[in-house]
Each structure stands twice: as C-alpha cells, then as structure tokens.
Amino acid sequence: xxxxxxxxxxxxxxxxxxxxxxxxxxxNSTMLATALSSLCNAxxxxxxxxxxLITSLYVTATIAQPLMGRLADIYSAKRVNNLGFVxxxxxxxxxxxxxxxxxxxxSRILLGLGTSAAYPSGMALVGKRxxxxxxxxxxxxxxxxxxxxxxTLVLGxxxxxxxxxxLGWRGIFxxxxxxxxxxxxxxNTLPDYPPAPNDKKRNVFQRIDIQGILLFCLFLGxxxxxxxxxxxxxxxxxxxxxxLAGLCLWEWQNEAPFIDVKLLWRKPSLSxxxxxxxxxxxxxxxxxxxxxxxxxxxxxxxxxxxxxxxxPNSITAIAAGLLVARINSSKLQNTLGVALLIVACFGxxxxxxxxPLPVVVCIGITAGMAEGTNIIANQTLxxxxxxxxxxxxxxxxxxxxxxxxxxxxGTQLKSVFAHGVTDQSFHHLGFFIAVACGIxxxxxxxxxxxxxxxxxxxxAERS
Numbered sequence: 399x400x401x402x403x404x405x406x407x408x409x410x411x412x413x414x415x416x417x418x419x420x421x422x423x424x425x426n427s428t429m430l431a432t433a434l435s436s437l438c439n440a441x442x443x444x445x446x447x448x449x450x451l452i453t454s455l456y457v458t459a460t461i462a463q464p465l466m467g468r469l470a471d472i473y474s475a476k477r478v479n480n481l482g483f484v485x486x487x488x489x490x491x492x493x494x495x496x497x498x499x500x501x502x503x504x505s506r507i508l509l510g511l512g513t514s515a516a517y518p519s520g521m522a523l524v525g526k527r528x529x530x531x532x533x534x535x536x537x538x539x540x541x542x543x544x545x546x547x548x549x550t551l552v553l554g555x556x557x558x559x560x561x562x563x564x565l566g567w568r569g570i571f572x573x574x575x576x577x578x579x580x581x582x583x584x585x586n587t588l589p590d591y592p593p594a595p596n597d598k599k600r601n602v603f604q605r606i607d608i609q610g611i612l613l614f615c616l617f618l619g620x621x622x623x624x625x626x627x628x629x630x631x632x633x634x635x636x637x638x639x640x641x642l643a644g645l646c647l648w649e650w651q652n653e654a655p656f657i658d659v660k661l662l663w664r665k666p667s668l669s670x671x672x673x674x675x676x677x678x679x680x681x682x683x684x685x686x687x688x689x690x691x692x693x694x695x696x697x698x699x700x701x702x703x704x705x706x707x708x709x710p711n712s713i714t715a716i717a718a719g720l721l722v723a724r725i726n727s728s729k730l731q732n733t734l735g736v737a738l739l740i741v742a743c744f745g746x747x748x749x750x751x752x753x754p755l756p757v758v759v760c761i762g763i764t765a766g767m768a769e770g771t772n773i774i775a776n777q778t779l780x781x782x783x784x785x786x787x788x789x790x791x792x793x794x795x796x797x798x799x800x801x802x803x804x805x806x807x808g809t810q811l812k813s814v815f816a817h818g819v820t821d822q823s824f825h826h827l828g829f830f831i832a833v834a835c836g837i838x839x840x841x842x843x844x845x846x847x848x849x850x851x852x853x854x855x856x857x858a859e860r861s
Contacts, residue, residue, distance in 0.1 A: 413542060415584035416523065418577065419479060419516025420543050421550040422486055426509050427455060428554025429561070429570040437567040441499045451506050453626075458510025460801040461618050465611060467518030467794025468656055471787055472606070475522040476590040478790075482515025483585060487578040493571030505571065517543070517797060521781070522790035526591040529786050537774075540781060541723030544773045545716050552712040610649050610656030617641035618798070625805050657795070658788060667848065668783040668792070670841055671776060672799040674732075677834045677841075678772045679803030680810075681739060685746070685765045686711075687811055688827050693758070695819035696751045710759055711766035718770030728782055729845055731775035736838050738768035743835050747828040750821045779845070 430437075430451060438448040470478040489508035496502045520543060528535045561569030620638040627634060649655040662669045690708055693699045699707065725731050745761035776796070784792035814826050 408538070408542070411584075411587060412523075412527065413539070415479065415581055415588060416516070416520035417542060417546045418581040418584065419482055419513075420520055421546050422482075422516060422574070422577065422581075423459060423513035424547045424550040425554050425557070426486075426513060426570070426574070427452075428551055429558030429573075431555045432559035433562040433567045433570045436562050437502070440567060441502075443499060447499075450503060454503055454506045455510040455513075456801060456805070457622060458507050459514045460622065460798050460805075461615050462511050462514035463518060463797040463801075464614070464657070464791050464794035466515040467522065467790030467792065468606070470515075470519035470522040470790035472654075474590055475519045475526065475790060476585070476588045478515050478519040479523065479588065480582060480585050482512045482519065483578040483581045485509075485512030485515070486574050487582075488512075490571045490574035490578070494568050494575075509574075514794070514797075517547075518790040518794035521793040523588060523591070525781065525784075525786055525789040527589070530591075535781055537723040537726060537778065538720075540777050541720055541774055544777055545719045545770075548712070548716050548719060548770070548773070552716070607649075607652060607654055607656040610645070610652060613641065613645040613648055614656060617645050621802070622805065625802070625809050657791070661785070661788070665783065667844065668780075670844065671780045671783055672795060674779070674838060674841055675776050675796050675799040676803040676806075677838050678735075678739075678776060679800040680807045681743075681831050681834045681838075682765075682769050682772070683804045683807035684810060684827055684831055685742070685769075687807070688815075688824065689746075689762065689765075691811075691815065691819050692749070692824045696821060696824070697755070697758075707755065707759060708762060711762040711769075714763045714766030715770035715773075718767040719774045720770075722771045722774045723778075728775065728779045729848075731771065731778055732842060732845055735768060735772035735775040736835070736842050738764060738771055739835050739838065742768050743828060743831045746831060747825060749824065749828075 434445065434448050434451070437451070438445055441448075466478055466482070485508055489505045489512055492501060492508060493505035496505060524535055524539060524543070528539075557573070558570050561573060565572060617638065620634060620641050624631065624634045624638055645657065646659050649657050649659045690704045693704045693707060722731055722734065725734075742761060742765040745764060749758065749761065780792060780796050781789075810827070810830055814823050814830070817823070
C-alpha cells in the first residue's frame with residue numbers, strides 16, 4: 399500500500415498580505431454602491447454626476463494593472479505591493495478630509511492606482527516563490543487569490559451599507575486606514591526577489607518604456623471612449639485602430655517593451671487567454687447585472703428579495719472556485735467552465751415570467767458555478783503560459799481584459815434594455831451570451847488539441 403500524500407499547509411505568513419491587497423480593489427469598487435446616495439446628498443449632486451466616482455476607479459485600474467505588473471517584473475514585486483498599500487492609505491485620507499467633490503474624484507483615482515498594484519505584484523511574488531522551489535504553483539494558492547476577490551465582491555455592498563449607516567459616507571474611506579496599515583506591516587515580511595538578469599543591465603528609464611506606456615494609455619483611452627459613447631463614433635474607432643497600430647509598431651522594435659507584442663505573436667496560446675478573460679467577464683457581468691433587472695422588472699420582486707435570489711449565485715461561485723482549483727489540469731478546468739456557461743446560457747434563453755422562482759434560482763446557481771470555475775480556469779491557464787519574468791504584466795493585462803469585458807457588458811445592457819426590461823429583451827441578452835459562449839467553445843479547441851507536456855518541462859518554459 400502506498401502512503402497517502404500529506405496535504406500541503408498553506409503558507410499564511412506569505413499569503414496574508416497578498417490576500418489583503420487583492421481584496422482592496424473589489425472592496426472599494428462595491429462599497430460605493432450602498433454609499434453613493436448618501437454621498438450625492440451630502441455634496442448636493444445628482445446620481446448621474448456621482449457616477450464618475452465609479453468610472454474613475456475602473457478606468458484608472460484598467461490602465462494601471464499592467465503598469466503595476468510591469469514595475470513588479472522589472473523592479474521589485476514586494477516594493478510595488480507596498481506602494482499599493484501606501485497609495486490606498488493616502489487616497490483614504492484624501493477621501494475622509496475631502497473639502498469638495500473634486501477631491502473625492504482624485505481620491506478614487508488614487509484608489510484605482512493603489513489597488514491595481516496588489517494583484518499583478520502578488521501573482522509575480524507567487525510565481526517567483528514556487529519557481530525557486532522548482533515546482534508549479536499549487537492550485538489552492540491560485541484559488542485563494544481569486545476567491546478572496548470574489549468574497550469581497552459579495553460582502554462589499556453590505557459592509558459599505560453598514561459603514562455608511564454608522565459613520566456616514568466617509569466610513570467607506572476610513573476602513574482603508576487600518577486595512578492598509580495591517581497590510582503594510584505584513585507585507586514587510588515578504589521576500590524581495592530580484593528582477594530578471596536582463597532587466598538589471600538596463601537603466602530604470604529603459605526598463606520602464608515610457609513611450610510604450612503612453613501609447614498603451616492612448617489606445618485604452620480611445621477604446622474606452624468607444625465603449626462608453628452613447629452612439630458609435632467612427633472617428634473614435636479610427637483613432638483606436640491607429641493608436642493600437644502605433645503601440646504594436648513601437649513595442650515590436652523595442653528591446654525592453656512594456657507590452658511584449660513579439661511574445662504575444664509567437665505564443666498565441668498566451669494571447670488567447672486574454673480573449674477568454676474578456677469573453678468570460680462579458681458573459682458573467684451580463685448575468686450579474688441583467689438577471690436582477692429582469693427579476694425586478696418582469697417578476698416584480700423588491701430589491702431585498704432580488705438580493706436573496708442572487709445570493710446562491712455568489713456562494714456557489716466561491717465554492718466552485720475552491721473545488722475546481724483541486725483539478726490539476728487546465729484543459730479539464732476550461733472544458734468544465736465552458737460547459738457550465740453553455741448550460742447557464744440555455745437556461746437564460748428559456749426564462750420567462752411564468753417560470754417558478756426555484757428554477758430561476760437553479761439557473762443562477764449554474765451561472766455561479768460557471769463564474770467560479772472560469773475564474774480559476776483562466777487564472778491557471780495564464781499562470782501556465784506566462785513567462786516567469788513577465789508574470790506581473792501578464793496578470794495585469796488579464797485584469798485589463800476582464801475590465802474591458804465588464805465595460806462592454808454594461809454598454810450591451812444599456813442598448814438591449816433601452817426600451818425597458820421584458821422577457822423579449824432579456825432573451826436578446828441571452829442571444830449575445832450564446833454568441834460569446836460559441837466564441838469560448840472555439841477557443842477551447844486549440845487548448846484541447848495541444849499536447850500535454852511534463853510538469854518539469856512546463857516549469858522550465860515558464861522560467
């Protein structure tokens with residue numbers, strides 16, 4: 399009889415500051431949802447004007463995630479992680495003592511910048527730790543990072559409501575003060591891994607590639623303008639294409655590029671992970687925001703009942719993520735994730751006002767299973783494909799792709815529900831989900847046809 403393999407203990411001292419950092423972005427994104435009304439009343443502005451506090455953080459994070467990841471790769475992942483806590487601490491003070499609304503906008507931009515440092519730098523630290531130990535990153539470690547963000551998304555609105563009730567709208571900024579102090583104390587215990595040898599030979603300005611960063615910001619700015627515009631603007635589309643072409647041309651000839659387009663060209667399997675991330679995020683946010691609107695408009699549920707109906711979705715997503723992380727095959731994880739999305743899509747296409755609520759809950763649970771599974775599957779696949787010296791920027795780009803998918807879903811929701819939420823308009827939403835599921839199914843084929851590599855060879859390639 400063979401002895402049972404002992405379960406590897408979680409390195410909590412190493413993981414605690416990474417988890418605290420990763421949770422800051424979803425926490426500050428969602429707490430505002432229940433504090434926005436009080437904040438708008440305090441500054442005598444409309445909810446429409448107050449919405450800039452939401453978009454300012456998201457837009458900043460969309461641009462800042464790969465930037466912080468690149469800094470983690472070429473400078474120091476630990477110091478970038480610490481920088482994130484410091485920036486959030488400063489942003490919290492600016493928000494607490496803001497004398498006017500413009501200061502709150504500045505605070506949210508700083509929050510977007512600071513909270514963007516944690517995830518890519520954390521993934522860089524994880525990758526380097528286990529590469530030095532000459533073994534792949536354990537699935538449960540990747541799951542902890544992904545699930546911590548998911549848990550915070552669920553708890554954020556509740557915590558935001560409680561803090562606003564007890565401390566006023568400033569409470570959602572105050573919570574960041576003790577959070578970042580504890581995070582900084584714990585983060586100082588992290589090891590400081592050196593950058594790649596090639597990066598040491600260049601000076602800091604050559605390594606940062608300022609021109610590439612500016613071109614990337616220009617491209618994303620144009621793309622976000624296209625996605626957020628009320629109507630299709632041809633000039634903005636042309637500007638986006640030109641900015642993308644300029645970015646690719648510059649980075650192609652750069653020896654130390656911000657975005658390694660040569661790597662993305664040579665390694666389509668890595669590029670396709672970003673497409674998967676965008677498509678997955680697009681589907682999940684359509685369900686997350688579309689289903690509650692249908693429940694309230696067609697089934698006439700009050701918000702508290704809608705929240706209860708959606709709660710199993712969130713709980714299932716967390717549970718599915720933890721379970722799927724135990725599967726040591728990115729092929730199986732992705733296949734399962736796409737299959738669950740297809741099942742959930744069929745459920746949405748057949749939903750109508752006469753279907754019993756327990757069936758609706760089951761469809762929501764299936765969507766939650768798909769959400770948790772795909773988050774882990776995409777993250778595992780990216781960890782397999784990204785080179786060790788580009789872990790930070792690779793995971794930062796993945797978050798950017800996910801944000802773009804979320805923004806695209808918001809644009810789609812406004813378009814489909816422009817004339818009201820009905821069974822018919824909700825089924826139109828289901829059609830777009832079906833198209834995205836079809837794309838994910840096609841993207842699954844190259845992964846399934848790809849030959850399996852020994853774990854040792856995978857580790858060598860990632861290093």
